[in-house]
Amino acid sequence: MHWTTCDRPGHSLCVALLTRARPTPAQNARAKGPSTVGQKVVMAATGILLVLFLVAHMLGNLKVFAGASAFGEYAQWLRRLGDPVLPQTAYLWIQRVVLLLAVGGHIWAATALTLRARRARPVRYAHRRPVRGSYAARTMRWGGVIIVLFVIYHILDLTTGHLNPVADPANPYATVVADFAPGRWYVTLFYGLAVVAIGFHLRHGVYSALRTLGQQTSRGERRARAFALALSVLLCGGYLAVPFAVLTGVVR
Numbered sequence: 001m002h003w004t005t006c007d008r009p010g011h012s013l014c015v016a017l018l019t020r021a022r023p024t025p026a027q028n029a030r031a032k033g034p035s036t037v038g039q040k041v042v043m044a045a046t047g048i049l050l051v052l053f054l055v056a057h058m059l060g061n062l063k064v065f066a067g068a069s070a071f072g073e074y075a076q077w078l079r080r081l082g083d084p085v086l087p088q089t090a091y092l093w094i095q096r097v098v099l100l101l102a103v104g105g106h107i108w109a110a111t112a113l114t115l116r117a118r119r120a121r122p123v124r125y126a127h128r129r130p131v132r133g134s135y136a137a138r139t140m141r142w143g144g145v146i147i148v149l150f151v152i153y154h155i156l157d158l159t160t161g162h163l164n165p166v167a168d169p170a171n172p173y174a175t176v177v178a179d180f181a182p183g184r185w186y187v188t189l190f191y192g193l194a195v196v197a198i199g200f201h202l203r204h205g206v207y208s209a210l211r212t213l214g215q216q217t218s219r220g221e222r223r224a225r226a227f228a229l230a231l232s233v234l235l236c237g238g239y240l241a242v243p244f245a246v247l248t249g250v251v252r
Contacts, residue, residue: 036113036116039109039112039113039116040109040113040212042105042106042108042109043106043109043110043113044209044212045105046102046103046105046106046109047106047205047209048209049098049099049102050099050102050103050106051202051206051231053095053099053102054198054202054235055235058235058238058239059238060074060078061238061239061242062238062241062242064173064176064242064245064251065241065242065245065251067173068171068173068174071172071173071176072171072172072173075172078091078092079091079092103148103151107144107148110144143197143198143200143201144201146193146194146197147194147197147198147201149194150190150191150194150197150198153190157179157187158175158176158179161175164178164179165178165179165181165184166178166179176242176246177246177251177252179243179246180242180243180244180246180247181246181247182247182249185247187243188243188244188246188247191240191243192240192243192244195236195239195240196236198235198236198239199232199233199235199236200232202228202231202232202235203228203229203231203232204228205228206224206227206228206231206232207224207225207228210223210224210227210228211224
């Protein structure tokens with residue numbers, strides 16, 4: 001309850017009641033959309049899903065070292081996965097849709113959290129001391145842009161085949177070998193830069209998630225940092241092994 005008029009505008013009671021009637025910035029933020037906690041939950045859940053996919057996809061890629069026959073059988077197994085409950089290739093399309101939604105949710109949550117943080121401090125600091133942080137933390141957003149561009153190229157190259165010299169679904173081994181052939185060194189270079197960007201992004205994201213989940217002590221921080229670094233190095237090494245093996249002639 002508050003007064004709409006006041007006979008004595010300068011009276012402290014009137015000022016207090018009128019001031020209390022105005023919504024706070026936190027109330028305005030809640031009225032405009034989802035809470036920060038909800039956005040962080042979306043960020044974490046989609047991030048975990050994407051990391052699990054990266055691990056599974058890397059293990060599948062490494063099948064190329066087993067030879068053309070083994071790699072072709074693995075590709076056909078993915079197409080038949082879910083049979084006879086699902087039609088052929090249905091699992092792959094379900095996976096693509098889920099990953100698309102996960103990427104979209106991850107980008108939305110990251111953007112919403114960034115905008116919310118900026119609204120919380122609409123006026124810049126007159127003098128702000130530089131915050132010490134890792135390279136991955138400072139380039140998280142730009143790394144995300146690079147990753148999105150790489151995913152688009154990767155789909156057009158190895159999924160739809162529009163940018164691949166072979167693009168033969170019946171011969172995935174030849175498609176991979178042709179993609180990273182020595183004459184297409186620029187593709188391998190772009191692939192390597194994108195994988196490194198993913199590694200930096202993954203390292204900072206996993207570290208931040210572990211810290212949020214309770215690793216707040218100095219010992220927990222060291223564990224989180226070590227695990228995030230080990231996971232990102234492992235994934236980067238696994239993804240880079242295939243293109244550089246083709247480039248150097250180990251896989252042909």
